[in-house]
Structures are given as C-alpha cells and as structure tokens.
Amino acid sequence: MGKRKKIIVGIAFNSKKLNHNRKKRFSTRWIKKRMKIFMKYTRRSLQRQTNQDFVALVEYEDRTRKKIKRQLRKYSKLPKNIRFVPKSSYQKSIMKRLKGYRYLYLVRLDSDDLYRRSYIHQLKKHRIRKGTSAIINQHGYMYDSKKRRIAPMYAKSPAFYTLIYKVKDYKKGKRYRLRGGHPAVIRLRHEKLRRRNYVHIIHSGNTTSKFRSKRNKIINKKRTVKNRRKVKKILSAFM
Template identity: 45%
Template sequence: MLKKIVIESNFNTFGFNSQRLTRSWLENRIEIFHNFTLKSLQVQTNQNFLAIFKIVPETKLIITDILAKYPRLPRNVRFVTPQEGIEQMKAFAGSCENLYLVRMESDDMYHKSYIQQLVDCRPKDGTLALINQNGYALDSIHEEMVPMFRTSPPYYVFLYKTSEYLSGYRYKLPGRGTHGNVIELPHEILTPRNFVEVIHRYNSLPRQLPVKGRMSKAEQQKVLKEFMG
C-alpha cells in the first residue's frame, strides 16, 4: 500500500477539564466512547486503520480497569500513552510512503465509508490537509439532530510522508494554530456529510442545537444507521 491511515485522538491528554484524571470523569467518557465513537469505528467498511486514543500515563491503570468491564476492543482500536502511540504507529505504518493522520474526538463519529473514502482519495501534489465541512450535530440528551456546515472544523486529515512524521516533523498551523486555521493550509474538501458531533452531558463546553433545521426522528434514525450500523 502507498498509504496507511491512523486515527489519532487526545482522550484525556489535554487540560480542558480539571476532572479529566478522575475515575468518575473517565467512566463517563469511556461510556460515551462505547455508545458512539467505537460503534462508528466498528462499522467502517474498510478496517485497515489504526485508531489511537492517547491517555495520561498516570491514568492507565484506571482506564484499563474501566475498559475491562466492556467487551474487548477491536485490535485496531487502542488506548495508549503518547509514547506508546508513536511506537505503535511506527509498527503499523512501517515503510509505507504516506501517512494519513485523521483527527477524531473520543465522543464523535465518522460515516461508515470514511476510511474507504480515504483509501480511494487521490489528492493533488502539495495538498497537506483534507477537510470535512459537512456533517451533523446530535444532541444525545434530547435526541435532536441537525445538519451542519463549518468552514474549518476539527474533522480533518493531515497528509504526511511517513518517514518525516515519525522523525518528528509536524505542520505549523498559521495564525493562532487552532482547528480554524487548518483551512489556511494547502487543502482539499471532502464533500460528503462525514461527521457527527455528539453533544452529551459531559461536554467541556455546553452546546445547544439551533431550532431551525432539526430533523425528524425517522430522518435521524436513517442517518445514524450510516454512522453506527
């Protein structure tokens, strides 16, 4: 293969929430991960990917204990420390020329065809990022859903040369260096509605869906089947 696809997620390695190291926070977020994110990974029509959910080393024993209460994770879905993540990425990517690094939150979902879309993708020379602008937002508390468009959301793929990435090279984002700046890199747009942003009781920042555009229950179920099976 000319490319390997790695999904990378910071499970509790960013300090947005002061509770991210506690057992109760971890239990709640792992439950959400199983209810949504894991299901979308399990139904991917192409399973030739590695999904890495990075954890703070000090919480590894707690997370291992919590995960033991659930069915065993698929072999290609792993909770690892950042150092373990790099080592496992090296083993997975091997001598493959190109690395597609997919950003994902541990409570969101991608369409079941997403990995296959990336396998089939033939970007132009010089393209550094693939951006998903079209998706959905799901309020899992009130069971409401809306289509959404975001110019530069946190649903993108960085395209690296494998050897460069594993040697430590990283793209420097323009401006403030946030997700909103990814659009300023040489990029291409993936046009399908590929993501679902899940709103739940444990979001770091509260979210509320707009009233306009809310989908019927039948429409929701049809869409969710494409993301969760």
C-alpha cells in the same frame, strides 16, 4: 514497491490539556462517563467502517492507566485495530506502524464523535493533488443526545480533518503547526470532501459545545430532525 497509505485515527481520550477539564479528566468519575460515551458512539463508528484497513490509537494520560484498564474490562474486548495507548508511547505506536508505507493519513477524531461509515473507504479511494497537507470535512451533523434531535451543520475549518504526511518526513520530525487549533487547518494546502462525513455529539459531559451556532459552527436549525425513527436512520450511516 511499498504500500501507499497508512491510515491512523488519532483520538485524545484524556490527554489534551484543556482549562475546563484539567483535573476532572483524571478522575474515575470522568473516565467512567467518557468511556461509556466512547463505547456507545465512537467505538461503534470505528467498528462499522466499511473499510477496516486502519488503526485507531486512543491516547490517554499515563497516570490514569489503572483507571482506564479497569473501565475497559467492563466492555467486550476491542478489535485489534482499536488500541488504547499511554501518552508516553503514542508517537512510538504511530512510528512502528509506518514501515513500508509512503504516506501517513492522520485522521483526527474526538472520543465522543462519529465519522460516516464510509469515511475510511473515502480516504482510501481519494487521490490527493501534489502538495496537499490536509483533507477537510466541512459538512456534517450536530446531534443532541439529550433531546435526541439532529441538524445539519457546517464549519469552515472544523475538528474533523485528516493531516497528510510523507512517511519519510514524519519520521524526521515534521509536524504541521496549527496555531489557534482547528481553525488553522484551513490555512494548510487542503482539499475538501463534500459529503456530510461527521456527527458532532452534544451530551451532558460537553462543556464547550452546545446545540447552537457558535464561531466556527453553523447549525441549520430549520432542518432539525426530531422524529426518533428519522434520527435513528441518519445515525445509522455513522454507526
């Protein structure tokens, strides 16, 4: 009998085509800054997952390969289950890891955000209902790294979700169409995890996110934590 779940964390480093950073994301300055954030936050969240039975593929634009490699050399070597891969070979990197598995759990994560350290373990234990296409995390935190404050947040259909495919269907080319981006995930047949499973980080490099409620993000500012010790304690559950 084949293995059941292959969990792959997909992270777009500078491969997403966004109007606000179309050219900036190719620059040495942008890559250097984002790499520092990734290493400080996201890498630590991945390395401190209580269950390490996953692979994280960090996708970068092919033309920036030398710049990416140059920055990576400044940090300690990544563990084997965290890999930077060029956009041109991203799908191939996924495919070669699916042999013998029945399901692909494709976890979405930005290169500057966090999941709870038990998140991979939660996915391993969770038994989905027949026909489920996505697992959604509506509850989390927003962390303002500039002012070092953190507050609970809620999003009906956030950027913190896991898409579920039968491996045989994924290999045949099946992909979920998310018209309009993350808000479309809620329209898939889905299940919700109730824990506060993510931290959305606000930093100087954000251009579309601020520490305030906006459309799909509701911040509970009445419960904002500013005490440094308490903030650190909350973050310790994520990295």
